[in-house]
Amino acid sequence: MNNSKNLANAIKQAIEDCDFWRHEFVTPEHVLYAFASQDQFASACEWLPHDASWLITQLEKEFLSMEVVPETQKLVIEGSQQFSEMMSLAIKQAQYSDQNTLDVPHVVAAMLMLNDSQAAYLLDQFTGDEKGEFMQSLVSAYAVDETGEGAEGDDDDDANSPAPWRKLVTCVNDTYAAHNPLIGREAELERTMQVLCRKDKNNPLHVGEPGVGKTALIYGLTALIERGEVPERLRGAHVYMMDMGTMVAGTQFRGDFEKRIKMVMEGLAQEGNAILCIDEIHNLIGAGRNGDASLDASNMLKPYLESGAIRFIGSTTYDEYNRYIAKQKSLVRRFQQIDIAEPSVDDAIRIVEGLRPSYEKFHGVKYAAGVVEFAVRSAAKHIRDRFLPDKAIDLIDEAGAYRETHPLTTQKRQTVDRRLLTDILARVCKIDAEALKEQSNxxxxxxxxxxxxxxxxxxxxxxxxxxxxxxxxxxxxxxxxxxxxxxxxxxxxxxxxxxxxxxxxxxxxxxxxxxxxxxxxxxxxxxxxxxxxxxxxxxxxxxxxxxxxxxxxxxxxxxxxxxxxxxxxxxxxxxxxxxxxxxxxxxxxxxxxxxxxxxxxxxxxxxxxxxxxxxxxxxxxxxxxxxxxxxxxxxxxxxxxxxxxFHDMSRQMASLILDKKLAQLQTKLSAKNVTLHLSTEARELLLTKGFTPEYGARELDRVIGSMLKPLLMREILFGKLKKGGDAVVDVKDGALRLV
Missing domain, CATH: 3.40.50.300 (P-loop containing nucleotide triphosphate hydrolases)
Known part of the structure; x- marks a missing residue:
């Protein structure tokens, strides 16, 4: 298999870097260092939080820790074991993509699959949760600049360059390894493969609530195809993902969109054994429609859906299915609906437990025993507007991110426990954390x-x-x-x-x-x-x-x-x-x-x-x-x-309430440095006037507001209490007076 010009230059640069650093073996780290120096790689990652220079800096630190061959000793450079493993995986990636030229994206995808590799770890940190999008950008960046010339100097550029339609779709076979593995869903997978093996109407349609794992099912199916654990008819199949936003982007004139759709469909048909996945398939309805014309993407795909030469997998939610797709009877009959139900709590625990190691590795934390089960059960109980396992995965992911950004100084190994998860859940659900803590009563x-x-x-x-x-x-x-x-x-x-x-x-x-x-x-x-x-x-x-x-x-x-x-x-x-x-x-x-x-x-x-x-x-x-x-x-x-x-107001209740009201008044007076002193007669007068079983405590408020507060108000504004002091209230001629 030939190497592309970009890959050949990168490997040549990696060997030269080995010579410069006096390293005996070419490792994936040297290759990644060479990739990071290329303009295409830099343009593909410019939207990530870190740019290529960050990757270069981290790799140079790694090179300083590698074993160096002394100057007095002759340097013979060889490929390391991980380098050989990486290149073997890259060749498989290219073969699965039915390409004759090995290019940089194939090697990067293979690098992410390496175990115990510093290059894989740095790439994981570098891309974060955006691995799929990064691989798409990488493929696009190198596809635009690719000449097709291999290391052997093949001049047949057109023969090796990718077909134009490939730039409009993403090959899932190249990117599935960068996503979380599929755990469970055996019945849904089997039903999907059964529909794909039909002669007619071999197009599954996954319908389920958001977050239950419809897209993950596509990556799980691709993994089975890559491992060969599928029926004979599906072996070697290439799974592609089509995004309607990419298809519509840049179509300025009438006919551009239709041309793109037809180009992709004909390319897939010529390739044979292709499966096209359309996430959020309801976006097909009306896409590309101009004015009153009835021709949109869904109508353009109907002949291909009917022929069976290309197999389609669609996914959508129940709401959007009922709103957009159910009305298109001719479209509905060409698909076989497969319901993707929300997993049970026990199934969700098994799913999240399977994903735990990848989140521990990504955040550099350890989830305490029982935390995953607690997260799933708490999410199921308290988060009503979302669905398992997505809402439980979000909880452990956010808890890991919090511990990563707020490390514990008392521990060397950062741990996520139930207390932290409860605080995260309280923020997500807008529930007071104390209301969720069973141990704090x-x-x-x-x-x-x-x-x-x-x-x-x-x-x-x-x-x-x-x-x-x-x-x-x-x-x-x-x-x-x-x-x-x-x-x-x-x-x-x-x-x-x-x-x-x-x-x-x-x-x-x-x-x-x-x-x-x-x-x-x-x-x-x-x-x-x-x-x-x-x-x-x-x-x-x-x-x-x-x-x-x-x-x-x-x-x-x-x-x-x-x-x-x-x-x-x-x-x-x-x-x-x-x-x-x-x-x-x-x-x-x-x-x-x-x-x-x-x-x-x-x-x-x-x-x-x-x-x-x-x-x-x-x-x-x-x-x-x-x-x-x-x-x-x-x-x-x-x-x-x-x-x-509730009982009627009694005189004893009224007396206690009066004391409470007077204490509240004193709090306000304290701000003016005024201290209130009521004589026994004054207090008794307020109680007598304010106690009526018919009107309750509100009569006390009225009496205080009409008999006591006006006295204090005049003295505070215009009298002897301007600068504070003692306000002594007594009774004179049946009314309250300041002494």
Missing amino acids: DALRTLESDIKKEIFGQDEAVARVVEAVQMSKAGLADDTKPMASLLFVGPTGVGKTEVARVLSERMGMKLVRFDMSEYAEKHAVAKLIGSPAGYVGYEDGGLLTAAVRKTPNCVLLFDEIEKAHPDIFNIFLQMMDYAALTDNHGERADFRNAIIIMTSNAGAQYASRASIGFTGSVSRGDAMLTTVKKTFKPEFINRLTDIVV
Whole structure:
């Protein structure tokens, strides 16, 4: 097999470099050093984070560590064992590509396949996750400049130069080794090979959700073909990948695109035993269409799909299949649909475990025992809008990248553990990390006492709220439901909304509040999940679904729910039962990490009459619950975790709340260097005026705002408290006065 001019020059340069450095053996590192010095190589990698000069610098450091032949000794240069192995693999790459000339991209692809090679390690670092794109750029760069002349001086340029159509497609046989190996999917692979071996309609169409491994299946099939582990009909087949963006790019005039399509199809047909893979095949619909003309890429390919001379493999998602391809009945009948389902959790663990060594090598880290299983199970549980194994692979990849950029100073071997993975998961899911840590429950232990410090006289209600939250945290609640769905019932001003606020603060969760009086009209229901298509506000989406997608770990408060239109409750049924809502764009919002709290005054007006009369034996709570059951539908009440009844305001509760309000006022006064002192009579007057069981704690706010704050305001602005001081408040003539 002949060598291209570029490859011959590189090997010659590698031998000269060996002589310069006084090295006895030509190694892949010397060859890579020569490649990095070529203009084509530099242009192929100019879009990577590192340029060719970085590679040259790293290789020169490596050369300094190699064994040197003394000047007094005669230097005889030979090829190393790895050099021979690399060239053998490169020749196989060229043969698989059905090319008679060995070129630089073949050698680079072979170099990436070497084990325990510093050249392979540096190339791996140099290209990162962009190996496939780098190989495509390399092939394009050398194809444009290739003359076809070999080391032996073959003058037949046209005979050895690649056909023009090859520049428009990528040969997967040359690049499959640079991608992650396919693990599992035996049934899908067997079905794909079975369809490819058919006489007619031998075109598989892989349909599956994003991230389940449709593209990986192509590389897995190519690997089987390269190893010869396929039926006789598929042996020696060349797998090509066509990108519609490359096909359309640069087509300025009418007919350019059609010419390219026809050139590629005829080239593949002449080659024989070719398989053309079209990723995102829905892009064929409308590609190249001009104005009202019906001719697009999909229509141009139909004759080739029918003939069977070229086998096609397409891949697309269910949404795009239904939107674009399902309408093209003539296109659908030419393909055999193969569903690529999301793997189970156990299968995903096996897949990610198989990929772990490559990620450990790339990031230079070690994944602790059990981390991969934890990543898969956590991703399956907490990431609802993506699919396995992609979302689990992203977790371990990002955790490895974080440890690589934030190394541990206490360890020589950098390790990725569950703690780090939990932090990464919290960022991806927008969930508080503490909510994901099963081992950290200190905040829950004191949650009840912490809430009781701010909520007075509602001990029973607080205890039931905390119990519902702790039940979910202990893992005894249903994983498919929200953490808790609670209905707070009680008179106004007794602390229903305040409990939700304090709970969100103590749990470190954001409080998302909806005032349900804004949803009294039937059409206002659409504001929560978005308006239907064709109506005003369709593009804005839903307020509720958008808020939960933005902050999944939250306390959702629906205040005064009885004021909302009854149709609202139909939305709540799905939210409380399946912890999910779908908005008008088809996007799902996940409520599994939310605590849903609804407040209602229903029945409060009847509670005070519960024990009136000689035979009044009905408790206040029972009276309120009776009204609640009349107000809300049975299916709504049946989905609640608990109904929490709040007591009426008592004088003792009012006294404690007054102290709390005065402490809050003192905090504001402290910023002005003012200290508030209330006499016993002044405090008693505020309590007497502010305590009414009918209006609850809000009456205390009004009394403080009307009787006490105006006194302080005038003195702070215009009087003796301008520069701070003590504000002593007493009672004179039945009113508050500053002494």
